[in-house]
Amino acid sequence: MLVPHPSMLLAPQKTIENAMDNVVVEKIINFDCMPNQPNIPSEFIWPDHEKPCLTPPELKVPPIDIKGFLSGDSQAMSSVCEKVNEACKKHGFFLVVNHGVDMKLLDQAHQLIDDFFTMQLSEKQKAQRKLGEHCGYANSFIGRFSSKLPWKETLSFHYSADKSSRTVENYFVNVMGEDFRHFGNVYQEYCEIMSNLSLGIMELLGMSLGVGREYFRDFFERNESVMRLNYYPPCHKPELALGTGPHCDPTSLTILHQDQVEGLQVYVEDRWYSISPKEDAFVVNIGDTFMALSNGIYKSCMHRAVVNNKVARKSLAFFLCPNRDKVVTPPKDLITKENPRTYPDFTWPSLLEFTQKHYRSDTRTLDAFSRWLQEKKN
Structure with a gap:
């Protein structure tokens, strides 16, 4: 049963910039008290042209049996x-079923999202994300932005396909303490399974693009990926806020599992559609890095998340990323006179740095990044 509960976020009240530093003055927003207030903080209110449609048409997407x-x-x-x-x-997205992932593991992973985000704020802040970093606990990306804040809390952590290290388990124990080893074990197993599933999907993408089954699998074999737990608290003004704004993921591939609360929307043929949760299905979407790898043939998926005024919504997102040493460049077979080279060579860490320090990810991230690389080169 899904039950709303008290949660707290920190929102920047004011950003003061000078030549020496950036100072963010914070105020506490207690969601337990929010129903008694007539408005939500202005930092969470999105412009009229970006405000959510809470009753969009549902996109009928037949799941693909893999x-x-x-x-x-x-x-x-x-x-x-x-x-x-x-x-x-x-x-740039599709649903997959018969993927071989144990439903008991999925249930465990979702339950631990509840366990983490219902803790006291002081406990969650043991894993507080540091400014400029992409892993850790974050409340609406505080410290990075002062407007159009997403109505959510997240916990992100690094996963390495290097079999000699248990990066996820070690993260939880080192950051949160020995009591969180169970968290680490569950999400270590989950990430390993998602990594294997991602490699299988990369075989599928390679064959569908005509470059062979092994090409992209080999490229991502030693992936250094990111796992994110998303938690969207109830919002009593859901028509004004967004859980996640419109964007394309800068990563290569996202494998998402939703709980049974609707909220995911994708942009198809100039309008927003909802994607209804399916307990036995994963939502797979192409990210900017793979769009570059495919020389623009496959499209990065534009999507967003809306919130509601009744219950919290949860999701598990595994972001496949290449090893930091891999150069993102498309196979020669995908470069033709009809489809000339679209994006410059780059490495994943350089794109990650761009999105963490210079640019708020949106629907034009890859184009902005390409210009930024060219300016640096010049």
């Missing part, structure tokens, strides 16, 4: 590749 593909069924491979190719050229 069991046959993963097991090597040649007939299933052809059918799945065709469906994925069409989806990724059009809007």
Whole structure:
């Protein structure tokens, strides 16, 4: 049963900038008290042209059964590749079922989201994200932005496919303490399974693009990825706020599992559609890094999250990222006279730095990043 509960966020009240430093003055917003207040803080109110549509049409997306593909069924491979190719050229996302992920593990992972975000704020702040970093606990990305704040809390942590290290388990123990080893074990296992699933999907993307099954799998074999727990508290003015603003993920591939509360919306053919949660399905979407790898053939998916005034919403997001040493450059087969080179070579850490220190990720991140690289070069 989903029950709303007290939660606290910190919002920047005012940002003061001078030649020496940036100072953020913070105020506490207690969601337990919010129903008694007529308005939500102005920092969380989005401009009229970006305000959410709370009753958008539902996009009917037939889930793609990948069991046959993963097991090597040649007939299933052809059918799945065709469906994925069409989806990724059009809007950059699709749903997968029969993925082989244990539902008990999914239930555990969702339960631990509740356990973490219902803790006292002082406990969660043991993992507080530092300014300029992408991992840790964050309340609406405080310290980075002073307007259009997302109505959410997140916990992000690094995952390495290096089998010699248990990066996720070590993170929880080192940051939160020995009592959180169980958290670390569950999310370590979850990330390992998501990494393997991602590599399988990369085989699918490689075949659908015509560069072979192994090309992108090999590229991401030693991935250094990011896992994020998303928590969207109830908002008594959901028509004014957004859980996450319109954006395309700067990463390569996102594998998302939602709870049973609606909130995910995608932009298709010039309008917003809702994606209804399916307990047995993962939402897969292309990110900017893979759009660059595909030489712009596959589109980074534009999406956002809305909130509601009744219950909290949770989701698990695994962001596949290449190893830091990998140069993001498309296969030669995808560069033609009809489709010339679109984006410059780059490494994932440079794009990550750009989004953490110089640019708020939106629908034009990759274009802005390309210009930034060119300016640096000049």
